[in-house]
Amino acid sequence: MTDATETRTPDSRPTGGLSAQYQPGEVEQRRYERWVSEGYFTADPKSDKPPFTIVIPPPNVTGSLHVGHALDHTIQDTLVRLKRMQGFEVLWLPGMDHAGIATQNVVERQLAAQQLSRHDLGREKFVERVWEWKAESGGKILGQMRRLGDSVDWSRERFTMDEGLSRAVQTIFKRLYDDELIYRANRIINWCPRCLTALSDIEVEHTEDEGELVSIRYGEGENSIVVATTRAETMLGDTAVAVHPDDERYKHLIGTEVELPLTGRRIPIVADEHVDPSFGTGAVKVTPAHDPNDFEIGQRHNLPSPAIMNERAVITVPGPFEGLDRYEARPAIVAALREQGRIVAEKRPYLHSVGHCSRCKTTVEPRLSLQWFVNTKPLAQAAGDAVRDGRVKIEPVELSKRYFAWVDNMHDWCISRQLWWGHRIPVWYGPEGQIVCVGPDEQPPTGEGWHQDEDVLDTWFSSGLWPFSTLGWPEQTADLEKFYPTSVLVTGYDILFFWVARMMMFGLYAMDGKQPFDVVNLHGMVRDQFGKKMSKSFGNVVDPLDWIDRYGADATRFTLARGANPGSDVPISEEWCQGSRNFCNKLWNATRFAMMNGATVTGDLPAPSELSAIDRWILSRLQHVTAEVDGYFAAYEYAKVCDALYHFAWDDVCDWYLELSKPVLASDTAEAAQSRRVLGHVLDQLLRLLHPVIPFVTEELWIALTGGETVMTAAWPTVDQALIDDAAEEELAALQKVVTEVRRFRSDQGLKPSQRVTAALTGLGNVGIDAHEPLIRSLARLDAPGADFATTATLAVTGGVTVDLDTRGAIDVAAERARLEKDRAAAEKEATQCRAKLGNEAFIGKAPEQVVAKIKDRLAAAEADLVRIAAALQALPAS
Incomplete structure (x- = not known):
């Protein structure tokens, strides 16, 4: 009798319920639902097994599964499934990031479609609206993670705005504030005139953009000085011209004043070692409120710092340019200077580096602003030391250089954002200028005139706590005891600075020197088969869900993992x-x-x-x-x-x-x-x-x-x-060699797979495979020789094995010779083209490594074909 679930093939042999063909769509959902319902993904903090922990890099609540996520999740799932089978108590913790700017932008666009703004709703109603959106539309990516097969512990799913994680944020802010590692100051920050918020350095994307370089003469006659700028509109805020103290051209001007064109103001000429005398004219205009380097010069020379634009990058200086957008003001000011004969030179187009908001791509405006900052120096020092002393390993180790280049030169981190969606800064201001930072178990001050800071924290501030806040910190939970430090952080090298360094700083600080993870496993970016970056404009973007629909989740995962070096x-x-x-x-x-x-x-x-x-x-x-x-x-x-x-x-x-x-x-x-x-x-x-x-x-x-x-x-x-068993492996290697050589000969001669050829096998005993002769003949389609056997081709196989074949009547010699000659010409052409490309230094210098490697592989294949074809031609009978 057979089990009722067992199926049988037509000849009644059991297949264990397996259909004739694999249908991923029929298997995947059924298997995944059973995994979840049976609790296979759920971690037990009371287990005696050694822990293995990965916290998922939290995708944005606005996001969907793209091919980069698919790679990242495939690698993580591969590791956690491996470790479960190896006997570890595995926790793979899922969750999402509230994505402050991105999420607020989504909801604001919805409001704009109704001719409303967030200010029409007010802060409280707007935040309620965002939570409603999150409940309805957010987390789409979590369902897509199931499609990929992510074996995450869904019972521990976290969100960076959850109550517990919000408590963690407030706790660490208070500690850092009390330790004087968080401070408030007027500094030059990156400002997005579209999102109307400050941005950290890592939220700014720099590109080489076309602009114009304008050289302007300040002052008159011998006392004039020429400065060059790509942002002529900022001259309205100049408060000095700076030159290098050792520049002989300008020594006589240091300490004098020059008139700032179009304004009637007189500004000093100062000496500062920051100035590069070899760049441009060697003189730079100083606009302390709109350039970070100029701000530093202004601080050293006690210069005023007047702001000339509002938060939307509109000119606020009284006069003919007031009310103009920065891009309207620029040509208007250049035209006015040209009319006065102040333009010495104009260069356009002029390529220069321009920062853009990573969210909306608007050009960032450096702006003097009162913001909250983290003093990163001691935190970054600890983050660097943890890698140097081996507590944390970066894999591959060569990428450690990038990590050190960042943490060893980190600027203070601007953490305040002028948004409504996010963790509000837990600081209250009093009517007499008091400032009180409030911890999670403390009551904020009350009474007339007290109010909370309007800003929220940078999203990376809360996601920097992810490895321990998700485990219950600041409470000393069983999860935190069992699963921290986490074992491996799997992420792309592109967020080494964004996220990894922040987690290192906060983890070491909050957890008494315990690193947030033991290994940082960095992978690269997904590219197309030619090594080209994926882009909608290139038409080469892959949607992993399309591949899952067509080929199955396993095929998609295997493709990604097989390319992951x-x-x-x-x-x-x-x-x-x-x-x-x-x-x-x-x-x-x-x-x-x-x-x-x-x-x-x-x-x-x-x-x-x-x-x-x-x-x-x-x-x-x-x-x-x-x-x-x-x-x-x-x-x-x-x-x-x-x-x-x-x-x-x-x-x-x-x-x-x-x-x-x-x-x-x-x-x-x-x-x-x-x-x-x-x-x-x-x-x-x-x-x-x-x-x-x-x-x-x-x-x-x-x-x-x-x-x-x-x-x-x-x-x-x-x-x-x-x-x-080395002897068995040697024996079978010899058998495989004989069969492979015969099969290659048959293929080269154009013989059909089913066509049998007469052959004499000698020397099989030399390599210990004489007992396998029946198998060799079966696999290679070889018949035993008869009385009329005549050798027309001989194959000398390694180890003294010889295969003599009688191909009379099996091959059209003339046709086969013509086919092989045609193949040889094609292989020679391919080899010549590949050698030409590999010999072109310009091509080798610019082409991605994968492309060069592929051409080398093509050349090797073509050269191997030439050797094979020559042997096949030689083996052909004379007629």
């Missing part, structure tokens, strides 16, 4: 995803074949001495690949993990072991029973090894094969030294 950008293409889908299908078909042929997983493996060389070989190969995969995982070499398992599964198991075993499996012998047990064991272990990367198909196949509950909690394979 430490710290390097990740090239992908749809063609590669199709190949990954084919790989999943190959596993499916192999498992069905094994089950139809009686593969078993119960009972001990037979002793090696009882097994055939073929069975000993595949078991030995399994040990080697298990060791390789363990080593690659330890080094975060995900691409090499995938490559090793792909070739073991496709080449060793499917193309060789199954084919070599078919004759035995078709019999009813003791040897067949042993091979069925070996086959079941190999597939059981292979599916376990593959599960972290491709969880859905492996779960479906493993349960069908073994009858187990879930592969998620199955033990991770370990290397059994007793099963490593």
Whole structure:
């Protein structure tokens, strides 16, 4: 009798409920829902198992799953699934970031469509409106994470505006304030005239933009001085001209005054070592309220700092330019200066670096403003020391230089934002100028004239607490005790400065020197197959959900992981995803074949001495690949993990072991029973090894094969030294060499796969494979020679093995010679083109590494083709 859930093929052999073809859409949702309902993702802080923790880089509540997220999550899920199988108590904690500016912009756009602004609603009603939007539309990405297979602990989902995380924010602000590491001051900050808020340095994207460089003469005659600027409108706020103290050209002017054109004001000429005498005219205009370097010069020389624009970058200086936008004022001021003969030179277009708001792309305006700052020097020092002394490892280690370049030169961090959505700064101001910072368990001051600061904190301030605030800090929770420090932070190298450094600073400060994570595992950006950055304008953007719909989550994950080398950008293409889908299908078909042929997983493996060389070989190969995969995982070499398992599964198991075993499996012998047990064991272990990367198909196949509950909690394979068999591997390598050489010859001669050829095999005993002659003939489609046998081609295989073939009547020699000559011409053309590109220094200097590597691979393939074709031509009969 058979189980009611068991299906049978037409010849009544069991397949364990597996359909004829793998259908990802039918499997994925069903398997994921069961994983969640059974609690496989839920971590237990009371467990005796060693902890392994990853906190997910919280995606913005406004976001959706893009291909960068898909890569990041695939790597993290691979690690946490691996560690569960290795016996760790795993916590992968999910959550979202409130994304202050981005979320406020979304809701403000909705209001604008109704001809409303946030000011029409007022602060309280506006924040309520944002929470409503978050409840209705936010978190779309969380559902998409399920599609990808993320095995996160949904019971611990966090949001940076949750009550507990808000308490953490207020607690650390108060501590930093009391320790004089947070202060309020007038400083030059980055200001977005569109978002109407301050921005930190890392929220500014710099691009090379076209502008104009205008040289303006200040003053008259011998006492005049020429300055150059790309922002002529800021001259209205100049309060000095600065020159280098050792510049002989201007020594006679230092300490004198010059008239500022268009204003009637006189401003001093000061000496300052910041000025580069070799740049431009060697004289710079000083606008302390609108340039960070000028602000520093102004501080050193006690210069006034008049602001000339309002928060929307509109000129406020009384006169003809008042009320003009900065871009309207610029040409108007240049025209007025030209009319007065003050323009000495104009250069356009002039390429220069311009900062833009990372959210709305508006050009940032440096602006003197009263803001809150973090004194980062001692915090950044601690963050650098934690990597230097080995408490935190950055993988790959070469990216540590980028980290040190940032933390060792960090400026104080502007943390206040002129927004309504976010964590409001917990500071109250009194009627007599009092300032009180309030902790989470303290009552704010009350009475007439007291009011809270209107600003909110930079989003990165709260996300910088993520590794410990999500575990319950400042309370000393069981989760915090068990799962902090976290084990690995997986993230792209592009936010090394944005997020990693902030978490390091806050984690070390808040947790008494305990690092927030032991390893920072950095990966690169996803690019197309040619190494080009993904962009809508290039038309090469990949939506991972489209690939999941078409090819399945496993194929999408395998494609991403197979391109993920430490710290390097990740090239992908749809063609590669199709190949990954084919790989999943190959596993499916192999498992069905094994089950139809009686593969078993119960009972001990037979002793090696009882097994055939073929069975000993595949078991030995399994040990080697298990060791390789363990080593690659330890080094975060995900691409090499995938490559090793792909070739073991496709080449060793499917193309060789199954084919070599078919004759035995078709019999009813003791040897067949042993091979069925070996086959079941190999597939059981292979599916376990593959599960972290491709969880859905492996779960479906493993349960069908073994009858187990879930592969998620199955033990991770370990290397059994007793099963490593060098002699069996040498024996099978020799067999494979003979079959491969014959197959290559057949392919080169254009023989159909089913077409049989007569051949004499000699020397098989030299390499110990004479017993395998029937298998070799079966796999290579070779018939034994008869009385009329005549050698027309000879293959000399390594180890003294010779294959003499009689190809008379099997090949049209003239046609085959013509085909090979055509192939040789094409290969020569390809090789010539590749050599030309690789010999072009200009091309090599500009092309991405992946593109150069691909051309080198093409050249190697073309050269190999030329050798192969020459051998095939030589092997052809004379006529």
